[in-house]
Amino acid sequence: MRRFLLLAFIVLIACQAVGSPVPDPTNTARPSPTNSPLPTQPAPTPIPTPTSTPLPLLDEGYLVRLHPDGPLYVGDQVSIEVISPESEEQEDRNVLIQVTGLTANDLGSSKFGAHGIGGRIQATFNWVWDTSDLQAGEYQVKFSVQPAGPVWTETVNLLPKVEVPSPEPAADWETVILDCCEINFITGTDFAEDVPELMDLIQAQAESVVSLMGKEFGERIPITILPRVLGHGGFAGSEIYVSYTDSNYAGNDLAQVLHHEMIHFLDRQLGGELRPSILVEGLxxxxxxxxxxxxxxxxxxxxxLELGWYIPLTDLSNSFYTSQHEIGYMEGGALVEFMVNRYGYNAFNAFYRDIEEHDSGDQSKALDLALQEHFDLSLTQLEEQFKSELYRRPINPDMYEDVILTVAYYEAVREYQRLLDPSAYFLTAWLPDGEEMRQRGIVADFLRRPSTPLNLEIEELLIEVDRELRAGNYLAAEKALDQIERELDQVQDEFLIGTYEVGEVQILGLGSD
Ligand SMILES: [Zn+2]
Incomplete structure (x- = not known):
């Protein structure tokens, strides 16, 4: 488990707004141990200084990743990411892709740009290669970085259409309309099977959110169900995306995640000039x-606070999404709860929607000014009162283990994604637009995922950690985490010495001069 507390504490967003501004993961605000007295029982594991976790291979050349994940089949609408080495300056450069030997051989060109919340520099080609009319077999795909870049060729194998795995051949998009929501899902998936018994649950979450926030949704909430894990399993933007699968290795509880994302959806409608991230997520x-x-x-x-993991409010306010994910969310949630308990929801809400941008761009300074106006209190004074309240709380010893293991578990989830399920890794997740997928009739990008025996083994272990953690079986959870650590250490070593068999992960290879 220790490995997962050693991992980079970089931008971690369970529910980041799709298409939101991209924070720089290198400017990570990290929780630094304080001089708080440590509890006597059990002995907590302090978070060591975080280290960086560069993506494998990126410094060695261009990396090509194809979508959908896994083997490609005749009929696929193939998307391509050409990922730049970190050392290359790519401004005003682009990539041209051609398939050798085909009449319609030009897949076009795309400029390099920042992708995902991690801002990875890459040229992205969405559904650029229609393979419907092709024969199964090997194709040579030529990549040219222009101007003056390397040119290289990758071999892409198209398998016969008849080999496309179930449930995809018969799968299609389907929509269920509830009073609250328009729910889009793919047939033949776990959600499709469970939808009759989930409708009440979904409607109940929306009604709870309306009741808590005192406002109706102005429209039906558009929801896309992801039949695989992406990121931490929930995203909110102009629509809500949530993962639902029987083999969910990120510990998502559908009701919990939906409720959280619906709060964001309505919160955005309620508005406010600046809603600081710490309060958006805290609320x-x-x-x-x-x-x-x-x-x-x-x-x-x-x-x-007792563990020395508490992040000062100024730092957390200014760098919420670049702070350690689980700590930031727990602390933000507790802060909002503290304020609502003290001032009442209406007073908190009036303050929250009345925060104005500060010229410096610092959300902590904006918070400070609004606090003084509404509660005659500085951010420093609020923090003193908040911490005094926290110090007064008696703590159940089990809670130390639960908090420590929760952080370690989600660090393990992210490390697994980074190494073995890269389309799901939250910083650079492959999350195509749901509405466009429905218009095009594409389901493969959400249905296929890496499913090597190693993937399945580690996902099963992650599911076990979550199950044991929720049951309070901390020793069993830690044991499973240790096994995951050993497996991922080996993968990382093989990446580093270049012998890792990428198999179904679809890292095709490296371009070179
Ligand atoms: Zn959120």
Missing amino acids: AVHLSGGHFKKEPLIPRAAVL
Whole structure:
């Protein structure tokens, strides 16, 4: 488990707004140990200084990644990411892709740009290669970086259409309309099977959100169900995306995640000039009674303080999405809960929607000014009162283990994605637009995922960690985490010495001069 506390504490967003501004993951605000007295029982594991976790291979050349994940089949609408080496300056450069030997051989060109919340520099080609009329077999795909870049060729194997795995051949998009929501999902998936019994649950989440926030949704909430894990399993933008699969290795509880994202959806409609990220996420966590699960927020924040994991409010406000994910959300949720308990929801809400941008761009300074106006209180004074409240809280010893293992578990999820399920890795997730997929009739990008025996083994272990953690079986959870650590260490080593068999992950190879 220790490995997962050593991993980079970089931008971690369970529910980042799709297409939101891209924070620089290198400017990570990290939780630094404080001089807080440590609890006597059990001995907590302090978070060591985080280290960087560069993506494998990136410094060695261009990396090509194809979508959908896994083997490609005749009929696929293929998307291509050409990922730049980190050392290359790519401004005003582009990539041209051609398929050798075909009449319609030109797949076009695309400029390099920042992709995902991690801002990875790459040229992205969405559904650029229609393979419907091709024969199965090998194709030579030529990549040219222009101007003056390398030119190289990759071999792409198209398998016969009849080999496309179930449920995809018969799968299509389907929509269910509820009073609250328009739910889009793919037939033949776990969600499609469970949808009759999930409709009440989904409607209930929306009604709860309306009741808590005192406002109706102005429209039906558009929801796209992802039949695989992407990121931490939830995204909110102009529509909501949530993962639903029987083999969900990121511990998502559908009701919990939907409730959280619906809060964001309505919160955005309610508006405010500047809604600081710490309060946006804090409000969603507080009103949902927890982050990934129901949890006592203020006692868990008290644990963070005792562990030396508490992040000062100025730092957390200014760098919320670049702070350690689970700590930031727990602390933000506890802070909102503390303020609502002290001032009442209406006073908090009036303050929250009345925060104005500060010239410096610092959200902490904007918060400070609004706090003084509404509560005659500086951010420093609020923090003193908040911490005093946390120090007063008696802590159940089990809570230390639960908080420590929760952080370690999600670090393990992210490390697994980074190495073995890269389309799901939150910083650079492959999340095509749901509406466009429905218009084009494309389902493969969401249905296919890496499914080597190693993928399945580690996902099973992650599911076990979550199950044991929720049951309070901390020793068993830690044991499974240790096994995951050993497996991922080996993968990382093989990446580093260049012998890793990428198999179905679809890292095709490296371009070179
Ligand atoms: Zn959120």
